[in-house]
Amino acid sequence: MKIVFSAFVVLMISIEAASGQPAAPRPNIIMIIGDDMRYDSFEPTGGPSWFDSPSINRIAYEGASFENYYCVYSLCTPSRSTMMTGLYAHSNGSIDGDTPYFPWLPTIATILDSAGYHTGMIGKFGVYFVPQPGWDYWMGRTKFANGEYLDPKFNVNGIVKTIEGNVTQIITDTTYRLVSEIDTPFFVCIGHQAPHQPAIALPASEGIYASEEMPVPANFFPYNSFYPSFLYANVPPLTETVIVSDLEKYFECLKDIDRNIEDIFDVLSDRNLLDNTLLMFTSDNGFLFGEHALKGKELPYDPSIKLPMFIRYPAWFNANTLVKIPMGLTVDIAPTLLEAAGVNEEPYHFQGLSLHKLANGELTRDKMLYENIKYADTTGKFRPSIRSIRSNNYKYNLYFCEELTEEFFDLEADPAENFNLIKDLQHADLINQYRYELDSMRIALKDTLAADNVLKPCYLVINRQIESINYVEDPFPVLDILSNPFKETITARFSTSSKGPVEIFVYNQLGQLMFSDKIMTENIGNRSTLNFDASYLPAGIYCLTARQNGKLCNEFIVKE
Structure with missing residues (x-):
């Protein structure tokens, strides 16, 4: 280090002498x-x-x-x-x-x-x-x-x-x-x-924040459909x-x-x-x-x-x-x-760019590669390797599962990543584009590890209600939406044997709370049908969440 440093000092002195100005420290x-x-x-x-x-x-x-x-x-x-x-x-x-x-x-x-x-x-x-x-x-x-x-x-x-x-x-x-x-x-x-x-x-x-309301996320509920099977397994x-x-x-x-x-x-x-x-x-x-x-x-x-x-x-x-x-x-x-x-x-030969040059416009980047590498898994969780490509507008996730397991999110319409659009035909061409760009980016960044090709026994869950997963102990028993899609009224059927109020929340695709209500269990019995006025909601996709005693269940609903 000392030799290099001395050479650097000589170089700086030479620059100062040539310019007539002292070099900035x-x-x-x-x-x-x-x-x-x-x-x-x-x-x-x-x-x-x-x-x-x-x-x-x-x-x-x-x-x-x-x-x-x-x-x-x-x-x-x-x-x-x-x-x-x-x-x-x-x-x-x-x-x-x-x-x-x-x-x-x-x-x-x-x-x-x-x-x-x-x-x-x-x-x-x-x-x-x-x-x-x-x-x-x-x-x-x-x-x-x-x-x-x-x-x-x-x-x-x-x-x-x-x-x-x-x-x-x-x-x-x-x-x-x-x-x-x-x-x-x-x-x-x-x-x-x-x-x-x-x-x-x-x-x-x-203890200095004991009296403050913690920022529990609005989407504190599990995915209901089109999610990787390992997410809630053995957790x-x-x-x-x-x-x-x-x-x-x-x-x-x-x-x-x-x-x-x-x-x-x-x-x-x-x-x-x-x-x-x-x-x-x-x-x-x-x-x-x-x-x-x-x-x-x-x-x-x-x-x-x-x-x-x-x-x-x-x-x-x-x-x-x-x-x-x-x-x-x-x-x-x-x-x-x-x-x-x-x-x-x-x-x-760095694979990154200067943040300063990105900020001042000298360089640019519109997409990124994300990776998670798992050669082998001895924990019993069977978590797969992951590759993802993200732009400012969309994200495509590929999981190394035995069955094709992918996610595609519209980050402008759904920044909370609540709705996987991988099966949405309207986005099919765009999804194919992101698949291709992920492959191209991996090649450009020399992401070619020969050992990272192990496929784990996971898959895309189509509907959580028919999956046998251990998400929570004693889960909220039943939440059925009887009017889906709906027009003016949300009709839901609840079943619970627990005491205490049931809180109802309806969120839009941005994770914003659109409606909430609290119902006492003695008013609904073990199994009862309830109606909620939703005439004021614009057409779109929503998530209805029921919470009782800290336990959750949810269903995605569509207003025509």
């Missing part, structure tokens, strides 16, 4: 990565009004927020490997949560280190648990502490240590010390474990109580991360480095908190793949910049940071 770079953070959690991206994260928001409001930013693999290790290498998982070798990227690949750290940057890594890095090339300072999680919040183990420059306290506070304190002392120019990567489940917030944040019961509890802990942990970023702003201001530092805030992947009655990541639905991406760097972005199109991806981080550092990216 290279920017410092700080990248903050949360774990399983969703796009819609923060004020700049439509988060809950009661959640205040002023320091995170400051990055967006004093810089740029990317409205359409996605991960190309929704899982911790593959996603972080993509960020560091600028390559898709099928190219960098990190094909699952237990497999690191190929050790011979250049990374942001090795490239910037060779260019004279001082580098530091703090926190979660994936499944590399010992110091990696390119990092001058390394304080990474160890293999056996990767999920611990309290008294975790870290590998500190080659020495394993157990450090007392909460992992978020440890990362925050270490970041403060490192950013206070590190020489410029520097690249510091902060990999938070928070808010990865099971989340444990700092004492200052515990534990998912109730609203669980989702509310998880969301409360999630936002508590985000508040802790915000305090870390407040410290970073303070140190940079004290050192007079703020405006020459590129601050990037993002996540490795998203998370489903009840959408389609699902919880977790890896799936290609937007809550799982859409992420926050905030960048504060005055040399690039004015305050309050909103980048709507084109879409940005996790594979874009490496070329973005190299551009900021003034390093030529061409020798590294």
